[in-house]
Amino acid sequence: MKNVTTLSDQIIKSVEELDEERVIKLANKALKSGMDPLFLLNLINEGVKRVGKLYEERKYFIADLIMAGLIFKEVLELEEIKAQFQRKDGEIKGKVVVGTVKGDLHDIGKEIFKGLMEVNGFEVIDLGVDVPEDAFVKSVIKHKPDIVGLSGVLTTAVESMKDVVEALKRARLRDSVKIIVGGSYITEELCEYIGADSFANDASEGVKICSEFIKSECGG
């Protein structure tokens, strides 16, 4: 147990220090020793949050945020992690339109949510980043999804998320979909303010909520 804790700490620390080579080396070591890939991603996320904090404290700069993003993406490219996101054959449970909302370019969380949804049997239509509300409306008309998933990590994303909900209401589509919002700072109060059906600060939790949406839709 001590070794596992030490390795976890080392991973978080090497992300915080933006030591790309060491992160990849330790990540490979952790995966080889049987660490759950999703647990590993949580560790990387913890390190990345520390980078964010250092940026806030003006000890790190924008280039460091970029580097943190690049390191995260590199970890997502590791074979064992990619395997975690490989869609298994089987029935499609439901359809979801996802996107990072207007004004926000952060896409790592959205990519993780998308990957986990696909692995859990959802068809995902990904609209990308900085997506305006009318693009969500058009996509709902075109694809008739069961769920709309909105991602955003900037505090300003809350207003953009609310804009999407309002635009769907104006188009009389709000009741045809469930809406889930995700991002590290989203709270129940913000979810209510946005007018979404649910929220998650963690992609796995989001997948569980979406599966429940589908179950209740089917009356199960």
Ligand code: B12
């Ligand atoms: C990497 C990074 C960047 C990279 C992004 C690269 C990329 N391709 O995404 C770059 C360098 C581009 C960037 C730019 C900026 N960033 Co930035 N960035 C970060 C950093 C360090 C990590 C974000 C991240 O990827 N985290 C890892 C992922 C996995 O976490 P996540 O997004 O929260 O996702 C998880 C959950 O939230 C959830 N989830 C996410 N989406 C969804 C969706 C659904 C439907 C569900 C269910 C769940 C879900 O699941 C995920 C996994 O469990 C954060 C620090 C932090 N604390 O978050 C700052 C941070 C978000 N950035 C910040 C800032 C200020 C900026 C800039 C304004 C900086 C600048 N001066 O230009 C710009 C804004 C650009 C823009 N318009 O979007 C601030 C935001 C502060 C605020 N109050 O809004 C933060 C918090 C840093 C800080 N502490 O100051 N950034």
